[in-house]
Amino acid sequence: MISTKCFDGLPHEYESFLIEKYDSFVTTCQYIEIFHPPTEAHYMLLYENELLQDIYIFDIRGNTAVCLNSLIHLNMSNTTAFKNELFAHYPEVTNIEFPSIYNDIFHDKSIITLRSDNYVIPLPDSMDGYFQQLGSSTRSNVRKHKRKFLNDYPNAKFVAKSGSEIDERMIDKIIRLNFERILSKNEVPHANHDDVNHHYNYSKHYGCVTYIELDGAIIAGCIAYTMHGSMYSYFLSHDNNYSKYNAGQLCMLFLIEVSIEKGFRDFHLLWGECEYKTRFLAKPRPLFSYKVFRSYSSSFFLSRIKEAISYMIYKIKISKFAVPIKNQVKKLRKKSEKELCKLEY
DSSP, rough: OOEEEEEEEEOGGGHOOOOOOOTTTSHHHHHHHHOOOSSSSEEEEEEEEEEEEEEEEEEEETTTEEEEEOSBBBOOOHHOOOHHHHHHTTTOOOOOEEEEEEEEEEOEEEEEEEEEEEEEEEEOOSSSHHHSOOHHHHHHHHHHHHHHHHHHHHEEEEEEEEEGGHHHHHHHHHHHHHHHHHTTTOOOOOOOGGGGHHHHHHHHHHHEEEEETTTEEEEEEEEEOSSSSSEEEEEEEEEEGGGGTTHHHHHHHHHHHHHHHHHHHHHEEEOOOOOOHHHOOEEEEEEEEEEEEEEOOOHHHHHHHHHHHHHHHHHHHHHHHGGGHHHHHHHHHOHHHHTTTOOOO
């Protein structure tokens, strides 16, 4: 028998439960508070035989309750109890949205939409074991680049910092390198100096930063977040002057080594299809958005049509016939030098 209790605000006293239960770097009170402050936050505790089973955090936005638990697997029995209680407790809510989950599910009056893939490397017990799984050409190239880099720069340091050891300078430098690297590809960077404060504040709680230091300067770095059994790599960047050594990937491999040493099971490279992710053994893990409605309303049927169109577009995008189109779209998305000059870090 499932019982529920509902409260206002964020469940800060249950932060350790959230980390152990969901193992998701975005399903923590700290993440929600820093990156996406809710307008009207509530949470629901779900018990079975008086044992806490799940905590659902949600934000009421008009007639929609947005569940802030993301990058998780839903327990459907508990989700059904959550849905029933929420609809009973909040009569103004007509639908509940789960923006990013791993379940491919379908129930009455619900819509499931395929969003993207989270690329995940299942980690072995040792770095040697990981290297043995890599393709022979990848293994050879990694060793060659690292050997050449250390021969040319024997004083280079590979550094790992976590939590309170991380300072704002590191975060700022790595995000700046990421900004400059993407800009050099004639693309619009997805982060700038405005994001430094958020990532620095969150890093103080769950951060893990690896970087390569040369003569006191950071020339490549990764910003990642550690959870119960997973490492989430968020930023990967390097100085373009060290591109011939694949310095960014050398730093990422160091982060993988740190993850294995810490005993993590999974290394997340997050969303976005990139050749290097599959080369380094990342497997796509589909992500879905899930929306459940109170009734068969016009909003439900309109959302169903949008979902069908979205799924059709996704199937076209992942087909081999779409590769030339995707390459052309990438070219069209590249900005002119004049447009990019307007962008400032």
